[in-house]
Amino acid sequence: MNFALTEEHILIQDTAREFASKELAANAEALDAGVAAAESVFFNNLKSLAELGFMGLNVDPEYGGSGVGTTAFSLVITELAKACASTAVTVSVTNMVAEVIQSVANEQQKQRYLPLICSGSYPAAGFCLTESNAGSDPSAMKTRAVKDGDDWVLNGGKVYITSAEFAGVFVVWAVTDPDAPRGKGISCFLVERETAGITIGSAEHKMGQKGSKTNTVFFDDCRIPDSALMGELNRGYQVALGELAGGRIGIGSLALGIGKAALEYARDYIKEREQFGQPLANFQGLQWMLADGFTEMEAARLLLMQAAGIKEAGGDYAQAASMAKLYASEAANRACYTGLQLLGGNGYVREYPLERMARDVRITSIYEGTSEVQRMIIARNLLK
Template sequence: MNFALTEEELMIRDSARRMAGEQLGPLVATLDRGGGRQEFLDNLRSAARAGFASLCMDERYGGANATTVAMALAIDEVAYACPSTAVTLALTNMVTFILQAFGTDEQKDRYLRRFADGSYVSGAFALTEAGAGSDPASMKTRADLEDEGFVLNGEKIFCTSAEYAGLFVVWAVTDRSAPKGKGISLFLVEAGTPGLVVGKAENKMGQRGSATNTVIFEKCRIPRSALIGRLNDGFRIAVAELALGRIGIASLALGIARAALDRTKEHVKQRVQFGQSLANFQGLQWMIADREVDIEAARLLILNAAAKRDRGEPFAREASMAKLFASEAAHRVTDTAIQLHGGFGYVEDAGIERLARDARVTRIYEGASEVQRMIIARHALQ
């Protein structure tokens, strides 16, 4: 299979690399310590205006009309410098994907350009609930139809970017008598809508620059025009979104892994013990070699899933494979990085322990590794 990148894909990758190195990297330590929020938002707005929040969006709405491969490359490069920015951009690209794929012309005209020009620094998904994480079909948030529109009531958790998102994509039950997963619909809710309450940000282990909030809907009234797609068809849209989202998170995990391994290679070449560089010890060389294989295998799985989507082929199985392998590989790479840095890897100054913390959640969100194995097994046994 030919994985040669097009001229446009190379241009997007290189542009993302420059932006990440110049704007995002210098802020990452500050974000990890809880500061730099305004600079973070400014960087998101700048990235949006450069096209990184609307990579696969049609040009008529201000998007880059890029390939899924290009999106994966860009998220990888951004994550190499700042995983918190990468997860925000990956999620925003998923919001614009849903809008473009399932929204009405009126919805697309109203909202898509706001992502492309930076008016919205991010979008947010309101899907997960306390009792509906890996099993989103068990959600309890409901949207009751009244004469003038819908009334949302319920609570969502782990909503990335909720406190600064301009637009929420919200899943809710619209037919409580329907079989599980069949009576769910999807809605657009603008930030500031009465009845939409954003809770305080969670104090997280990693990716601390990205806010993660509880979102509560208390008699939140939205018009009928807020419905995306057909009534009671929202779960199907969620499944389609999650497959693409897994390519984005796999790419994010890859970027973290590459950053950790690059720092580790420099460290073992410079660190001298027993009168010679650590890079001269065969046991350490083999550890590096295994992690190089992890990174290359993750890259190829990601590109394969992205290329299949670009060709219009089914790609859910490949996306799950890429997400599973890349996130688990990021764990192995960051753990090896700490080990080869020794005590330096365990303290804050080297930045290696932060990468390990940032990598950990990639095995959980957008479908935990166990869920990915279930999906892969289901395809294998069909």
Template sequence: MNFSLTDDQQLIQETATNIAQSVLAPVASTVSSDRPLFLQNLKSLAELGFMGLNINSQYGGSEVGVVAFSLAVTEIAKACASTAVTVSVNNMVAEVIESVASDAQKENYIPKLCDGTYAAAGFCLTEAGAGSDPAGMRTSATRDGDEWVLNGSKLYITSAEYAGLFVVWAVTDKHAARGRGISCFLVEADTPGITIGKAEKKLGQHASSTNEVTFADCRIPAAALMGQENQGYKIAVTELTGGRIGIASLALGVGFAAIDYATDFIKERQQFGQAIAEFQGIQWMVADAYTELEAAKLLTLQAAYFKQSGLPYSKQASMAKLYAAETANRVCATAMQLLGGAGYVEDHPVERYLRDARITTIYEGTSQIQKIIISKHLFA
């Protein structure tokens, strides 16, 4: 088994590392209050090809594959988790369009997602009563001549404030069995009838906006339907599976950033006449953290490789997301413990890493949902 990266994968990883450390990291703690700077960083990433890593070059994508995507998100997340989640979701939306959209839809929208014309894209699936259970959504789309009329609200939509395009799921056949009457639409953000709610005040990932998106008699052309009518639930489930690789990669980056910082800190911090790092108990804490992160990394890259190779990867993606997210949370807590009181104050980034990591066990499917998916595969 060859664990070596290809030349393209190495180049993507190195480029991501360079821009993450030189551009993103220096402003990661303050960019939440500087929206123009955050958007400029996204534009810079788009110009380097990071907004469409697994997208065909004919649509402006980098066409470097899922493994390179995973590596890039990890490196970006080491510097700024808010930027990393925006990159991950944008790639996910571009992929769903490339996968199921018409040729006209692909040619119209994907290049704008890849080149930064759209600062980002939004994935409008979650509702107040349809989070872990998307089949329970209430947002509706009613056909009216050559148009569809959208009504309903979506919650916790990443990048909603500055998204140029939304992929929206809505019920198109209220009489169909659960999950069988849902369709998928491409909706431009400036369409009349769309209201973006206030930014949620969150525990972490502050620079990434999270908003409610409301559709009130929002009229979109019949051509906005993506894929087949009433087949949207399958699209959502498939794309969430791929999105879990992105979140696993993000969690890895945050976890590595936290323990890297803590390790450097304890090499310098003196207690009882020696560096903290010289105590065996402390060394074991660090050894456990890196071992678990490396295991999570292997699971994540395996899932990415399976997807890239066209192999079934649902179980692998859920395992990667589950383990990487839970590991990142444990490692960030360990990093804070290693810094002691210093880890609890904003002078050091560890408290931010801990806050940023927490959501990874929740979005793109909670840890508990991942266990259900894994179990279904094991007991099928």
């Protein structure tokens, strides 16, 4: 496989890098601190990212997307995450929702929702799968959708929903046949944010990625038309599993971006910081820490490019995506702590970005499937 980037890929990567360095990086610290003005900038940046075509990277231009593929998606998320993980995760999840609509929805649903997502008319879109007792095992979900005449009535709740406060539309999974075998009686629906019966809970007080709002979404006798059903009735669980695999490429890419940013900052720091009469970069022990970290980041990048390439070729990419997400997220966690260690005491204070990066990266080995779940998926494939 040729891992060289095309001219189009390089142009997209450069565009993302330039936007991230000029617009996202300067706002990241204030956004993390909860400064109100920074939230306004955050929303303006989301609109600008949509105008650049970054909210529908793998969506056909017929529906307002860019249609540039999964490799470009990975490159964009990596560059955005180097500057602001909170923005990157919003873009990643919104792209995931757009992709599931494109792959599963009927033509009328695609024509209605995809242009709104890709254009930025909806600042974001929400992926409502996880529940309080159905996280790593979504087949255990309790949210119900009951047919009532020409409508469905939703009742239940979804937790840890990225961008729920400002998502224009949600893809919601619910049990539609409670008597079916586990995972067989689940369907998915397109539910607009302003539908009666939806309540968005307060934003979670998180350790990191604070600029990305994460909320519980409650459905209380939420009535939606039969036309909201997306895909086949009682076949929604298979849809969720397929889309999570694609989402793992996004989160792996996000982790890669944070890890690379941490190591690059630490590298530049130790070239300038002096101890014992010479730059820290002269000490072999610190040199080896950098060498190991950058080597792991390059291995993560190649795993992500492989998974993206298999997906673009129409192959079965689930195992490759799990391997890439597992390795990238774990290696990025190590990279951030290596970077923090290289800064010494300065790495532990908010004046320097390593403290934020170390908090932001931690969730990457948890959401879109924990590292333990990725190992289960990989092992299951190996033992078939």
